[in-house]
Amino acid sequence: MQEAELHDLADDADYAASQQQGSASLMRSDSSRRSSGSEPDGAEVVYLKDNVTIHPTQYASERISGRLKLTKQGPSLFMTWIPYKGQGSNAKLSERDRNLYTIRAVPFTEVRSIRRHTPTIGWQYIIVVLSSGLAFPPLYFYNGGVREFLATIKLHVYLVRSAEDANVFLVNDIQDRLQRTLSSLELPGAVGVASGLSSSLPVGESLSIANQERTDGGSFDGSASHVQNNGRQRQKVQDPARDLSIQVLEKFSLVTRFARETTSQIFGESHSDGYGASERRAHNQTPHNYSSSGISNDVEKVPDEVPVASDPLEFEKLTLELGKPRQAPLMSNEWSTFFDSEGRITDSEALRKRIFYGGVDYMLRKEVWPFLLGYHPFDSTYAEREYLVSVKKTEYETIKNQWQSISSDQAKRFTKFRERKGLVEKDVVRTDRSFSFYDGDDNPNVNLLRDILLTYSFYNFDLGYCQGMSDLLSPILFVMKNESESFWCFVALMERLGPNFNRDQNGMHTQLFALSKLVELLDSPLHNYFKQNDCLNYFFCFRWVLIQFKREFEFERTMRLWEVMWTRYMSEHLHLYFCVAILKRYRRKIMGEQMDFDTLLKFINELSGQIDLDATLRDAEALCVCAGENGEACIPPGTPPSLPIGDGSLYPQQDDDIL
């Protein structure tokens, strides 16, 4: 039977090509000898490409090259990508990173779609989305071969081009419906895929800051607190120089302690005699005795709850100060000190830092937001900005005119326009109408929302209009008050957040994937919990990410959070750390009550209006600092709100004849 398969493959041009690549013959497994140890027994390589690379950061030196393979075992096709060991730019690659990124034999039954990106300049790359909703980081084909890759897949599994986006290829879309239903509905299958990257990590390698920073790598399975405690003790003996990140960790323990007390106050009437009290008692002992902490506290008899693995970041109970306290918002007298005589902001870094820690007074937002959003360059003069505003006003009017001049007669033959207009009209009357700026019948501001959104959908016709945009525009219009200025601020925001609204949800999947990696890094017990409970797709954070927590806070607080995020001072992806910070605040409740996907989703939804903004921002800052480079490495390049990487057309619609 194997013979026959080999013969078939040898007839295949792609296979022949892959043979020429060189080492493919080595990959052929006669079950006794397996080349890289990653191929299942009896697997045949049907596609092989060298120099397929991921870009974990924007630095060229940190790119990781590897070999991409498709292997066939029985009726199943698998995809594997293994980074090279210590060659070229991989020379510095640690074993841990190698493991983190390795894609080990993912079966195509667990792949939902493949998106191909063909930038006009730069390399073609693909993004593989799993049926669990997670996606792997973009794989760049330095030597080309995306087309053969897709063609090869098509030979072995059912692959169709998405009707909505010519660059998206759906796997098993029809033929394997049952299979897909199973893999997306039935927990075990989906878990397996979702953890594609992480499950292949040897346990000892799971990323835990605590482990990594504080011990020399003693075994740690992320769920047993006693192991952590051993680690801590060993650490005590070692006592390395207490560098910045460790101090932050220590501070962070206090943040989370505070958080936990708040949590138990909010939710905990029923167990105020349970962990609430015992926690407080435990924390009041200073200095804290490690060996008696973890287990005994965590397991203390709490009605209806199970023991919760302790937070790896929460291991020092010293009375240090909290992370940087939030400041008062930037006021106009201080704001004026940032300008030179011609109106340039000379030290934009200092300004961004100032706003990061305190936000902006509401009276000033109208002036400050255009800079933060990137509509006005920091180094522009008063005169340049005045000119820009007038030019942009004309430009806005021109675009607006394009749809306004469509007569109702013409619209009859322009379904796409009618649909789009209908959708926008339906949505603006359902956006923040309880807020006084938009309330009441025939409110002119609601009409402005409509005009701006429709104009945007002509400015960026490929992206068009999508739900969620009105939520993003509403505070901007409220702040800017002016139609054209609001439009251009919105355009600047969409430069970064546009991918959130891609029809294939690719921008969202990338962010949720990065979020899962960050949680794995910053709270591996919580990550393991999500994994075991089939929650790794992080869909419960969907609304948070899509509209930047707009529905989680009241209006004023949303604006505060946004301006802090827009400084991009600590990280471009503060919002992801902010997600982690919220999850960490409630980790005890989530794990203690053994929430399943449904319960968790409902719980997260109902956190709306309950989240302490300032405290969570401080947590997010601390998490960002302690995650450091490792954190940034969790976030694939080009993840929104980063500007898209080297890709001329953001929303490519091109056609191709391979399928």
Next chain:
Amino acid sequence: MSYAYLFKYIIIGDTGVGKSCLLLQFTDKRFQPVHDLTIGVEFGARMVTIDSKPIKLQIWDTAGQESFRSITRSYYRGAAGALLVYDITRRETFNHLASWLEDARQHANANMTIMLIGNKCDLAHRRAVSTEEGEQFAKENGLIFMEASAKTAQNVEEAFISTASTIYKKIQDGVFDVSNESYGIKVGYGGIPGPSGGRDASASQGGGCCS
């Protein structure tokens, strides 16, 4: 509050057909025409009484926009009932029913009870889908059908409750193993599941165990 059973419902259908308004009318007995559009999912709950048993309905109101479908599909899992809603004044929302149904059949459990609702029947003067067409579609696809209005509350109560009755009947008939939560049913304290665990004590009222 204690309940005999908890049923998970999902409400699905195109954007703007009035899913959130139906939910609000059912849970709060009010019509809020400027309710925010739904991103992801929202939740509601209410107790109803079927066969003098308290039953809690936990309702998932999903976002209707096409591009959110890949996310909202993940919410179908384990629903016992679905309200599939279209807007009688917008033909296209009726035309899309087949694709919603296909999604539901693919991602929810096979025994899910589906109620088709033609909403906004207060706008009879703007009607674009006749009652007969709605009935016909329901019949062809084995759905229960009602026209309703979230605005006037006409048939709203009935739609949610008759779905619950149908599910309840299925429990009695032994269609569901209620101990298996993937059917979207949880047994509460007052549930008194019969010795088989899958039957309610009053099963004798419904179809016999041999039918």
